[in-house]
Amino acid sequence: MSDSEPTALVVIGHHRSDSLTAAVAERAAKRLSAGGYRVDVLDLQAEGFDPRGNTADEPDYRNPDPRYSDEVHRHIARVHAADVIVPVFPVWWYGLPALLKGWIDRVWNSGIAYGRESKRMAGKRMLWIALAGLPEDHPNSRFTREFLDGPLRVGISAYCDVPDAAAVALYDAEAHGLSGADRDRHYRELFAQAEAAVEALIPTRAHLFSCFSEGVDVIRSF
Ligand SMILES: Cc1cc2nc3c(=O)[nH]c(=O)nc-3n(C[C@H](O)[C@H](O)[C@H](O)COP(=O)(O)O)c2cc1C
Known part of the structure; x- marks a missing residue:
């Protein structure tokens, strides 16, 4: 985590750079930047992330300091450097698209995202932004709501020591x-x-003042 301006990691979980998902992610990134964050945009497709499982990245449950592939360590370093993490993605069959699912599977791994005494993820915040094709009042949209509130918000975020997590569809x-x-x-x-959801991640004047009092110079970027 940064000790000066806070850092936001915006993760684009869509294969098309001209998708609505990418446009929403861009808006979110701009709002976070205007709100004082240094923004790291991780476009998984553009950066060539490989979502497929492999033997190097199988969880090493017994090792407190595991070594996975270089790609995974490069990615988890960006997660560790972030104060807030904002995955933006389309809902596909009431779940994550394979690109983003594979990123979670490989990168949010044992000993580096969960199951570690040092709690590397503690103190972070998370906002999952999901784009769903169905209207909100479609009977099947309850599966989307359940997925956001269960597997994403609790099953992944809270399990990885990020209980301060929200999800919006x-x-x-x-x-x-x-x-x-x-x-x-x-x-x-x-x-x-989307911007209203991101707004909740923007440090308030009161928060900035308390950071300033603690000697953390984030007030410059406000
Ligand atoms: C493979 C696939 C599965 C989908 N499954 C769902 C779904 O379960 N629920 C839903 O509301 N929309 C579903 N959709 C619609 C997408 O969520 C929608 O097309 C997308 O959010 C639009 O954003 P985009 O233009 O950035 O792709 C699905 C679309 C695809 C291609």
Whole structure:
């Protein structure tokens, strides 16, 4: 974690750089940057991350200081350097797309993200931003809600010592049945929902003052 300006890691879990997911991630990154964060954008596809499992990255449960592949250690170093982690991704079959799932599987590994005495992840915050094609009132959207609140927020974040985690879904991401101005308005609403969720990660004046009092010079970036 940084000892000067806070760092945000925005993780793009989509294979297309021109996707709505990438556009939402860009908005989130800009808002975090304007709010005083140094932003590290991790575009998994653009950086060529390989989500496939391999023998080098099988969890080494008994080793308190395990050595995995270089790629995994490069990625977990970026996670460790972040104060807040914001994965942005499309909901695929009520779960994570393979690209992001593979990143969690390989990088959020035993001894470096969980199961370690030193608690490397403690004190971080997390915001999962999910884009869902179904409208919020579709009966199956409860599976998306359950997935965000269970496996993501508790099963991954809290399990890895990040209990200060939230998850937000942006529904009807394909704007079914909408066109023209209605479609534009719908997308503006989705962007606004994402920005409102990100807002909660922006340090308040009171927080900045308390950091300043503790000798942490984050007030420069406000
Ligand atoms: C393989 C696949 C599975 C999908 N599964 C779901 C799903 O379970 N629930 C849902 O609401 N939308 C689902 N969708 C729709 C996507 O969530 C939606 O297309 C995406 O969020 C739109 O954002 P994008 O333009 O950035 O891809 C699925 C789409 C694909 C391609």
